[in-house]
Amino acid sequence: MNSLRNTLRIGVLRGGLELKQFLRQRESVVFTIFFPVILLFIFGTVFKDTIAPGVTFSQYFVAGMIASGLVNTGFQQLAITIPMERDFGTLKRLRGTPMSVSSYFIGKALLVTILMIIQTALLLIFGTLMFGLNMPSDPSIWLTFTWLVILGSACSTVLGIAFSVVPKSGRGASAVVSPIVIILQFFSGVFFVFTSLPSWMQQFAALFPLKWLTQGMRSVFLPADFATQEVAKSWEIGKIALVLILWLIFGLVFAIRSFKWSKE
């Protein structure tokens, strides 16, 4: 049997199973998929101002929400559910079968990608209908959007798997992981205009991928001339790609080396 093909085949099957299990847990569906839409509704309704000529706050917020959606569905979801799977014995059982760890990772990555597509589509449809979001018309911008989503999902997935060794138990995982995500969202210019944050906050946020993803999404959803209002007076597309790739490599190495199948 071709082992690479078999690894991929089982990875795809695991992705389907993961999605099925996910959709059967109503709380996680609401929390992961609808929460960003609810936040967009609240922020879009409360903050009606424009932050630059022709740029509404909701336009700015959608960029941040799509970026932080990648962090929610990938990093946050995995760093919470994997410790639970460890507690429930799911991982121990899988370890006792011929299934390879790569298939498990592929399944998780597929789950994150599918959830991300659903979530982004919902945000864009809802934002357009409720708040009249402007969609980019230039195909090259959609290309940027596509690689941002792919690279961001991959980065978020491996970092979620890597971070899953940190929570001591499944029950406590949410309390460890959620505050980190929320703080990063505040610091990275998701809820506030990034340039209005104190510079120490900006510099702290610049160490982590969310700030760069958010900036990348702004380059997609905000007018080109808004770039001059960024901290670096530019979208810094090359730097965004570089930071995300570095985090992806770090996360991948760490996830593979530190992954724990059981508590001991």
Added chain:
Amino acid sequence: MSQSHAIEVRGLVKKYGNKAAVAGVDLTVEQGEIFALLGPNGAGKTTIVEILEGYRKADSGQVKVLGFDPATKGGAGQRWRNQIGIVFQSTNDSADLSVIETISHFANYYENPRDVQQVIDEVGLREKINAKARELSGGQRRRLDVALGIIGSPQLLFLDEPTTGFDPEARRSFWELIRTLKAEGATILLTTHYLDEAQALADRVGVINEGQIIEIATPDTLGGRNNAPAKVMWLENGSTQEILSKNPTEEVIKLGQRFNGQIPELQVLRPNLEEIYLRMIGEVK
């Protein structure tokens, strides 16, 4: 070491801190055998089994399971896992998936899986085929665990206290299933708290206490059970009399002559496996 033994262990040691959980264990299990490992909680049963399953690494000693060192990493270990099946002690996973979904999915992992429908019948979950794992009773949940343990047609099956929480009828049908697997040629390593289970299923039993194997024997000869004095009891002068005898037949004949036929309330009791076992692990002197 030859591959003809299903399990071969020499001088196995595993320490946690300064305490040796397994203190020099030798063990050989033959192909096609049902071997039961008995011992009190904390005796080192689970540690030994988890080393054999590849979950823990031995500190020293040699371990061969189906001719393979379970601590080996990488692709070879995955191929080896095609030939083993594991039924865990207590599980709580796949709660949102149905019986059929879980078993069919796990069948995909193996090169040579058993027929999914047949496995469902064998473990007696036909009526619960579309129930979610979370909706199953404790005993039904264990049967699902057993199904997942045997779906890959294992040559060697590990059963860790498999019938805990079963009602008597479910245990009997589970025992039948194990005998079927044995008849098909599988080797089975069983840990259990139930002595009657070991008696009913095992070809040989090994008693382990404080990290060491005290004795390995057939259930009938363990602890000299076959030669141990039997208790002969009868009613005489309004009260129960008893004597311990190495030769109970002789005692019964003598009594028969004395009572001239019918001995009132005669009983001849050999020590059962449980008594022998408790004596061995020092619970009863």
